[in-house]
Structure formats: structure tokens, C-alpha cells
Amino acid sequence: MNCLLPESLDISTVLDTTTLYQEWLAGSGSIELNAEKVVRVDAAGLQLLSCLFISAKENHRDIYLLKPTETLTDGIQTLGLCDVFERTTSVGE
Template sequence: MKQHGDEMEYLLPENLDISTVLDSTNLYQHWLTSDGSLAIDASNVKRVDAAGLQALTALFASAKSNQVTIRLLHPTELLVESITTLGLNNQLDIHH
């Protein structure tokens, strides 16, 4: 976690898959308690599946419904391809 002004930056784990979805969901809920906007660094993601993307999409939806600005920073090529394949580009605000 890093703080840049009113923006909190968090690092996604290497694995965004069904084996980590419960831990990730709990982690994401904690992130949503932060004040200010959220920047999610996705530069370490090496493994992803639909369950992991569903949890990440839920994080973005929850943030947006609570008027919290959220961005996905430095996504790996694998993560971008997965997001595109599942048609989630509009739900996730990606910044390369």
C-alpha cells in the first residue's frame, strides 16, 4: 500500500483465481474502507480466471456505487487479454 495525496495504491496478488477469491474478496472489502480514491497496481498478476475477474469486477462496481474513484494500473498482458475476452473493459478503468 502506498499513499499519493488522497489516492491509496494497492498491489494485486500474483494469482487472481478461484483459489484466492475468498482472500481477495476480504482484501478488497478492506481497501474500500480507505478514504479517497483507489489505484490498483496489477503489474504482478501472473494467473487469472473468471472467478478472479468476477471478484475484481465486484470491487470496481462497489467502489463506483460508493462514489469512490478507482483505477487499474499497469495490468499485465495476460490480465488485459482476460478482461477483453470476457468483455469487462467498460467495468474496469484500465491505465497502462
């Protein structure tokens, strides 16, 4: 399943994004998250995204973060979440 992350992964979008993530988890097969449009991120947004990755792994679903922006990768590194997002490709891959 190919999914596009919203431009903002922050506290203002957490409620809407939670519903979206639940729909993605309800599907089948691998989840490929295109993150090339993410321009704003905060701890709440990364916490929710981390929960999506952890939930997918607990349910034996492959999940990948594709083309994360520098803003997103900086946030992931700052919060020490690199292990959660182990299946990540660089911008342009």
C-alpha cells in the same frame, strides 16, 4: 490508496482476496490498483475484481487499474468487461 494486486486472481485466492478488497473499500479516497504482478487469472478472479470496481463506483470512489499485465487485459477483453475497467493505464504508464 495504493494497492498491489496479488500474482494470482483465480478461484484459489477468491476468499482471501475478498477480505483484502473489503479493506480497500473501507478506506477513503481513490483506489489505485497496481496490477503489474498478476500472472494468473480466471473468471472467478475477474468476477471478484469487477465487483470491487462496481462497488467502488457505486460508493462514489474513484478506482484505477494501473499497469495491468497482458494476462489480465486479455482476460478482461475475453469476458467483455472493458467497460467495468474503464480507468486503466497500460504497462509502463
